[in-house]
Amino acid sequence: EVQLVQSGAEVREPGESLKISCKVSGYDFTKNWIGWVRQRPGKGLEWMGIIFPGDSDTRYSPSFEGQVSISVDKSISTVYLQWNSLKASDTALYYCARQGITIFGLINQHYYYYMDVWGKGTTVTVSS
Amino acid sequence: DIQMTQSPPFLSASVGDRVTISCRASQSIGNYVNWYQHKPGKVPDLLIYAASSSRTGVPSRFAGSGSGTDFTLTINSLQPEDFATYYCQQSYKAPYTLGQGTWLEVK
Numbered sequence: 001e002v003q004l005v006q007s008g009a010e011v012r013e014p015g016e017s018l019k020i021s022c023k024v025s026g027y028d029f030t031k032n033w034i035g036w037v038r039q040r041p042g043k044g045l046e047w048m049g050i051i052f053p054g055d056s057d058t059r060y061s062p063s064f065e066g067q068v069s070i071s072v073d074k075s076i077s078t079v080y081l082q083w084n085s086l087k088a089s090d091t092a093l094y095y096c097a098r099q100g101i102t103i104f105g106l107i108n109q110h111y112y113y114y115m116d117v118w119g120k121g122t123t124v125t126v127s128s
Numbered sequence: 129d130i131q132m133t134q135s136p137p138f139l140s141a142s143v144g145d146r147v148t149i150s151c152r153a154s155q156s157i158g159n160y161v162n163w164y165q166h167k168p169g170k171v172p173d174l175l176i177y178a179a180s181s182s183r184t185g186v187p188s189r190f191a192g193s194g195s196g197t198d199f200t201l202t203i204n205s206l207q208p209e210d211f212a213t214y215y216c217q218q219s220y221k222a223p224y225t226l227g228q229g230t231w232l233e234v235k
Contacts, residue, residue: 035224037172044171045164045215046229050222061130061223095171102177113219114162114177122170 002026002097004034004119011125012086019082020122022096029077033099035115036070036081040050040092051079052100086126093121130154130218134227140235145206149230151199151216160220161199163192166229167212175199177219203232 007021022034035050049060053072060070079096086099100116103109131154141147151161159179166172174183176192178235179199189204203210211234 001233037226044213045166045226047217047224047226050224059222061225097172100177102181104178110158112160112178112181113224114171114174114217115164116174116183118171 002098002117004098004117006094006096006119006122009123009125011127013128014088014122014126016126017082017084018086018124019080020094020124022079022119024053024077024079024098031075032101033113034072034079035096035097035099036068037097037115038064038092039095039121040089045095047126048081048094053077053079086124088126088128090124091126093123095119095121129223130221132155132216132218132225132226132227133229134216137230139230139232141206141232142235144209147199147203147232149203149204149214149216149232151201151227153197153218153220154198155216156196157159158219159195160218161192161194162217162219163190164215164217165202165210165212166215172215175214177224186199206232208234 005023028030033050036048038046049073051058051070054090071080097112097115098117102112133152142230161179163176164172180192213229213231
């Protein structure tokens with residue numbers, strides 16, 4: 001069974017650093033992108049970025065580039081989301097999600113990506 | 129980046145109704161659209177990928193359509209468990225942006 005197990009809730013003060021994790025099991029970890037999605041209180045889902053564990057290729061949404069860092073430790077099948085200096089506006093629920101793939105076509109292949117397996121979320125509260 | 133504009137942001141409907149949620153992309157994206165359902169306190173759930181392909185196990189009352197810039201999620205004969213927030217997402221090019229969401233509530 002594919003599982004994404006996220007680290008527990010965190011409470012930090014503004015300016016502090018934080019690294020949350022998403023441990024993956026049940027499939028070849030290096031073969032699928034893993035992404036992060038933010039949900040602020042009372043707001044919608046926001047796509048933050050993705051990482052390909054096989055080679056650590058990373059893509060960010062412009063809204064999050066430079067604000068967070070996504071990394072991976074292949075040895076323990078874990079993806080991380082990190083802040084160097086938290087703000088109150090980072091208070092949110094953060095989900096990790098596997099990017100599933102379906103390939104259509106034999107000669108001209110089309111790759112369709114979607115978030116098919118999700119972690120239960122990590123609540124981050126930033127408050128003084 | 130590709131923007132995904134969903135409408136309406138709120139939708140009020142009754143059990144048994146047929147509802148339609150729209151999503152417009154800021155540029156042509158073929159059929160690279162996914163739809164998710166998100167209930168309070170739960171993890172988001174993939175419903176549709178490639179604009180019209182249903183994930184295994186998704187009830188047949190959920191149907192996706194569209195290509196290019198305009199996409200639609202239709203829910204036929206609403207059931208009590210369908211009241212949730214729905215999101216579209218483009219997977220044409222990273223960043224794979226999500227729409228703002230449509231909150232479907234019980235009338």
